[in-house]
Structures are given as structure tokens and as C-alpha cells.
Amino acid sequence: MIASALDHLWQSTLFAAGAGLLTLALRNYGAQVRFWLWFSASLKFLIPFAALTALGGYLLVPVAPQMSAPAFFMMQPAAQPFSAPMSALSAPAAATGPHLTLFLLALWGTGVAAVLARWLVRWFRLRRLLRGAVDMPVAAPVIVKQAPSSIEPGLVGVWKPVILLPQGIAEHLHGAEMDAIIDHEICHLRRRDNLLAATHMLVEALFWFHPMVWWLGARLNAERERACDESVLASGRSPHVYAEAILKICKLYLHSPLACAAGVSGADLKTRIEMIMESRTAIRLDSVRKFLLGLSATAAIAIPVVLGLVESPLTQAQAEPVPSPTTTAERRATEVSAQISFATDEKGRVTELVLHQNGLEQHAPRVDERVAKNIEAALAQRIKNNTPSPGAEAALRHQIEAEENDRPDYGVLMPGLAAATREQWLVIQQLISSLGPLKSVTFRSVSPGGADVYDVAFERGRTQWHISALSPDGKISSLFCHRLP
Numbered sequence: 001m002i003a004s005a006l007d008h009l010w011q012s013t014l015f016a017a018g019a020g021l022l023t024l025a026l027r028n029y030g031a032q033v034r035f036w037l038w039f040s041a042s043l044k045f046l047i048p049f050a051a052l053t054a055l056g057g058y059l060l061v062p063v064a065p066q067m068s069a070p071a072f073f074m075m076q077p078a079a080q081p082f083s084a085p086m087s088a089l090s091a092p093a094a095a096t097g098p099h100l101t102l103f104l105l106a107l108w109g110t111g112v113a114a115v116l117a118r119w120l121v122r123w124f125r126l127r128r129l130l131r132g133a134v135d136m137p138v139a140a141p142v143i144v145k146q147a148p149s150s151i152e153p154g155l156v157g158v159w160k161p162v163i164l165l166p167q168g169i170a171e172h173l174h175g176a177e178m179d180a181i182i183d184h185e186i187c188h189l190r191r192r193d194n195l196l197a198a199t200h201m202l203v204e205a206l207f208w209f210h211p212m213v214w215w216l217g218a219r220l221n222a223e224r225e226r227a228c229d230e231s232v233l234a235s236g237r238s239p240h241v242y243a244e245a246i247l248k249i250c251k252l253y254l255h256s257p258l259a260c261a262a263g264v265s266g267a268d269l270k271t272r273i274e275m276i277m278e279s280r281t282a283i284r285l286d287s288v289r290k291f292l293l294g295l296s297a298t299a300a301i302a303i304p305v306v307l308g309l310v311e312s313p314l315t316q317a318q319a320e321p322v323p324s325p326t327t328t329a330e331r332r333a334t335e336v337s338a339q340i341s342f343a344t345d346e347k348g349r350v351t352e353l354v355l356h357q358n359g360l361e362q363h364a365p366r367v368d369e370r371v372a373k374n375i376e377a378a379l380a381q382r383i384k385n386n387t388p389s390p391g392a393e394a395a396l397r398h399q400i401e402a403e404e405n406d407r408p409d410y411g412v413l414m415p416g417l418a419a420a421t422r423e424q425w426l427v428i429q430q431l432i433s434s435l436g437p438l439k440s441v442t443f444r445s446v447s448p449g450g451a452d453v454y455d456v457a458f459e460r461g462r463t464q465w466h467i468s469a470l471s472p473d474g475k476i477s478s479l480f481c482h483r484l485p
Helices: 002-025 031-044 049-058 097-131 175-191 193-206 211-234 239-252 269-278 287-311 313-319 325-335 369-385 392-404 415-423 425-435
Strands: 072-074 144-147 154-156 162-166 338-344 350-357 360-365 438-446 452-458 461-467 479-484
Touching: 002 031, 002 049, 002 097, 002 211, 031 193, 031 211, 097 144, 097 162, 097 193, 154 175, 154 193, 162 175, 175 193, 175 211, 175 239, 193 211, 211 239, 211 269, 239 269, 392 425, 392 438, 392 452, 392 461, 415 425, 425 461, 425 479
Parallel strands: 144 162
Antiparallel strands: 072 479, 154 162, 338 350, 350 360, 438 452, 452 461, 461 479
16 A cells, blocks of 8 residues: 555656646746646646556446356466475464554544644634625625735635625725726636635645645646736736735735635735736747647546556456366466476485476475374364364455455465466456455355365455465465355
8 A cells, every 4th residue: 555655656746747847838828827737736646547547447347347156266376285284373473564554544644634624723714704794895796795804805715705805905905906806806716716726725635745745736826826917917907006906915914824715915926016017918829739738638647547458357358258267277287387306315215296387396295104194184173073274264364455455465375376376466356356345254164175165255245265274384375266146
């Protein structure tokens, strides 16, 4: 999970850097263009590329495939590892990894709560001002209210915004200046700036630890104010009157406490006033640049989706039916070369048998006849009493939970089983993801071959797993499952 989060962070940071380069190339164009580039970089933090890739994997088949009872997903090698003397084994010791994950989650959650609490306190203050405000007879497409406050004029509210003015503002601004300020807030209304700002505030809350996110917020605020300045000037307002109104408000009133309550005084005031007084006309994007920007946006979304389509195990499943256990074993027998050799001592007596397969060696030491009979007797007794093998259930739970997190623990698998699991991981991953979260693991019986049989329930289906007795060093030698109807 930590690795996936880090992948998402560096991908989003790289995306934001690319958006920044585009804004430099478009610095002489309208602020609205640069605003949307920065906002797309903000949205990228909410949409991981992995999610788009996963979406591509599901586009061809809208529902998860259902496996019938005889369709097995084999996670065992063609040639099973040799039997070893059984011994009582304890469950594998808990790894230290989960403790670090829990600590980081707790730290992240504390930061999110602190940021949200700070904003909620400010929002409640604004709502309290709004409840005590009175309507003003101002011609505007939205309600205009006046409240006893020292906060600058602003558009307050996300779904039903109103323009909130400080009491007595008419004593400081004459008619033309007031009209220019109202036009500025109406521009925020038309652009839905409060909703867009609230979206980025969510990004800031979730990724409070990332400096790039807060820098993005400053860029968004600067460009949205410049975009409104350009709109006010384009409507025919006097640059001198408009600049004078902004300077008066900055002198008399406090800055708006929330980004989702769009005011007048945001961004670099000196630069804004210079641009207003120069009244420079923003260059409009020509058709070529619009096409290139649209192509870049489409590619940013399409490339991960296409990768998901190409890599999807579902497309492979459509081309070839899921094999049965017998077919799988036969296919492995024809595709995998194996060699058996015997090791001898100085007297020529065989001491062990060695299986050479897939570049790996599996050793089976020679067992004394009496020990072998004891092993057989113990197995027969376990089957008769229907007693689960020590440590098998804990090992099964551990492996399923690891697969749910897309991190199969190959270290607890015998070499042959680890190789087979890697080979079939895409199919195994599809099965696990289609079932949903794990709910319960219930021992059912001991099979005639000595494997423990477990019924495993998930949120969206039931499966049956067969797991062999663990090796003396606590590893799984064979494991397979099938989905129950």
C-alpha cells in the first residue's frame, strides 16, 4: 500500500511539473487557460493512474467473470515438492511492516483532521456572518447581502452562493467602483470558482504533507483572480476605477479566510494592479494550440486506460477458456522441462533425490523406513481425526491478505510454488479482486492426500482452498483454490 501511494505521489508531482511548463509556454495568453492547467494538476492528485489502468482492464467486460465450481486456479507447480517429515509449527511471526503502515496512516489521518478542523472553524464563522446579514437592493444575478464585518467583499457558498459585502462599504466606494467589485464577484459566480476551490481544498486536506499541493493552491488563486480581472476589464470597466476599488478594499478590509469564499484581494496585488492599469488584452488561443492542449489532455487519460486494456487478464480470458486442473497439469508437463538426479555418499548409497525445474532445485533427503512409516501413520491419524495441520490456517490467511494487497508473499512459498504463482499472478489477482474483502476462513476437512481444505468467504463470493502441511521451515509447498457456486 505504501509503495502504491508513493507511485501515485511521484506521478502526480511529475504531472504538475508538466502543467507548469505548459503555463510558462502560455504566459501571454488568458489567465483562464493557465487556471485550468493548474486545476488539472490538482485533479491528478485525486485520480491515480493505477485507477485509470484498472478501468481499462474492465472496459471490455463490464462485470467480473464468474468461475464455475470445476474451474480451478492452480497455484501449485507441475511437479509437487517432495514430502518432508512433519513437525508442529507455530504461525509465522508477524512482520514489522504493518506497524509502520499503521503509524503512517495514523499520522496522515491526524493531519487530515487538523486541516479540516481549521477550515470548518473558519467556515462556521462565515456562516454565522451570513445568518446575520441583510439583503441589499443591488441588481445582480445572485442575492447580495450586507453584514457587520471587516472581511472583504466575497462570494460565499458553494451550492447556493451569495455576494456578502461588509457593512458601510458604500461609504468608501462610489457607484462605479462598487459596480466593478460586484462584476468581479459575478465573474467568480459564472466560473463556479467556489466549487473548484473546494475541490482543491479537498486535495490539500488529503495531501497536506506535500508542498506541491499548497503551491498549486497559490497558483490557482492567482490565476482565478487574474481571470476575473480580465473579465471585468473586457466588460468595459475603467482600469483606473477598478484598480482604485481593489486598493481601497485591501486597505480597509481583511482577506477572505477561505479559498472557497472568493474575494477581491487575492494573489500578488502589485502584479495585478500593474496588469489592470496596463489593461493588456490577453491573446486568444488559436485552433492549433487548442488542438494540442486537447490532445495532451486526452493522452493523459487515454494512455493509462489503453495500458489497462492491453494488460488485462480479462482479454486473455476471452481468447482462451479457463483451463481445468487436468488441462493445466498437462500443459505444464509439455511446456516445463524437468530433470531428476540422485546424490550418493562415498559408498555409492543414495542420500537424496533432487528435482531440477525452472532453474530451481528441490531436495528430498532419504528418509529412514521407520521414520517414513511414522510419517504415514501420523498422516493417516490426522485424516481419520480430521485434524488441521499446525500453522496451515495462519499461513493461508497471511497469503490471502497479502494477495488482496497485490503483494503476494513469495517468501513463505516453496520455490516451485513461488514460480508457479508468479506465472499465474494476473489470473490469481483477477480472482481475488472480483471476490472483494475477506470475511472468514473455516476449516472443513483433511483431504485423502493430506491437504487441509478450507472454506473461505469473501464479500462477493465463496471459495474452497487446499493447502498442504507446512514444511519444517514453515513454508507452503502446494496451494490451490476454486470458486464455489
